[in-house]
Amino acid sequence: MSVGVLPGGYWDAEERLHRDFELAVLTGRDEELLADARAPRPAALITEVLSRCVRRLGGISPVPPEVARGLLVADRQYLLLHLRRASFGDVVRAHLVCPWAECGERVSLEFSLADVPVEEARRRAPAHTMTLTAEPLEVTFRLPNGADQEELAELSASNEAEALTSLLARCVQRLGPDGDRPEQRRIAELSATARSEIEQRMHELAPSVEQSMEARCVHCGRVIIAPLDIQRFFLGELRTDxxxxxxxxxxxxxxxxxxxxxxxxxxxxxxxxxxxxxxxxxxxxxxxx
Ligand SMILES: [Zn+2]
Known part of the structure; x- marks a missing residue:
């Protein structure tokens, strides 16, 4: 059993925040589930894995899939990091070709997952309100979570611009003086500046887990930035056949x-x-x- 505290946190329906967690290591049963998954729907699989392995989250135990789905994107990544460390250890080995043109040698890199930079949420609240400068509008939004990842997975692959609009429409809870959730059409009609202002603010407020690792090439001595897509890495590694x-x-x-x-x-x-x-x-x- 491994314990920790989420960089963000989960708000329940009564607006109570849950942050500390207990995590069980993966068993053969969990591997079987992952190996059996026919369709590659990573976000949905992660939800399933987390709801099985997170034994307690704050005052919530067991953790049902709807809670795992409602976790912030970075909190889910953070739990995966913990799960990987608890189940298979802290060290990650990557084999790649040095991207510097004059070098191009094969290098094996070793990272410690304990070194992955994690940034805590700047401000914790179930929803955040801001006033746009592009248009005099007040916007209330929540931060993106696993449910958004699940819902928008297919769309992001085929049409990224539309996926971003849908994501904003899912996250924005109030736009302007009327209290209702705006329709997607209203979001699509916002100016590009207004949209990027909201996205920027979301980005500032959300916790984050670094998605790349830095290492030095043993041949040329230059710095290599290796991408680390935690969700894909975790699922790839776990897919025991x-x-x-x-x-x-x-x-x-x-x-x-x-x-x-x-x-x-x-x-x-x-x-x-x-x-x-x-x-x-x-x-x-x-x-x-
Ligand atoms: Zn090199």
Whole structure:
């Protein structure tokens, strides 16, 4: 179990803020879920993983999917970082080609996830109000969350401009003196300056997790900025192919006579440690030592 505090926080319906969390490490069951996911819908998968692994968030336990979905984008990334560190350790290895033209050598980089810069929310509130300077309008908005990521995933891939408008329309809760949520048409009609003012303010207020890592090339000594898309990295790394997972389960069940249920509750590390121990033992037997 790993514990921490979200850089942002979750506001429930009664406007109470929940920030401290308890996180269980991933088990074979969680890996099975990820391996089985047919359609690549990363945001929805992350929601599922988080609602399984976050055991408590402030006063909320267990954490249902709608809460995991309602977490701010950076809070979800932060939880993934924690989950990865707790489940598979802190070190990330990346193999890439040095992007400096005169160098172009292959380099292996090592990062510590503890070094990923995290910025806390500047101001915590369920919603924020600002007055635009481009137009004399008062705008109330909330910050983007997992539900927005899930809803807009497809649209962002096909039409980014429209996805941004939809995101603003989802987040803006009040525009001008009338108290109703504006229709998407109203948002689309805002001037580009007005929209970028709102986006800028959202960006300033939201917590953030750095999405790139800095390292030095061992060949040319120059600085390399390696992108670290935490969501994609996490899912890519976790996608044990299910065939391998089931072979591992079979191997342990066969030799130790543990039930499938028991084996699937093990973490990947534990499972593989037992497999290594077994492999050594079997080798010793075969060599007649
Ligand atoms: Zn280099």
């Amino acid at each position: 299910s065939g391998l997972l089931y072979r591992e389960v079979h191997y342990l069940a066969y030799h130790y006579h543990w039930s499938e249920h028991e084996i699937m509750e093990l973490t990947r590390d534990k499972r593989r440690t037992y497999i290594e121990v077994l492999a050594d033992a079997i080798e010793v037997l075969n060599s007649g030592a």
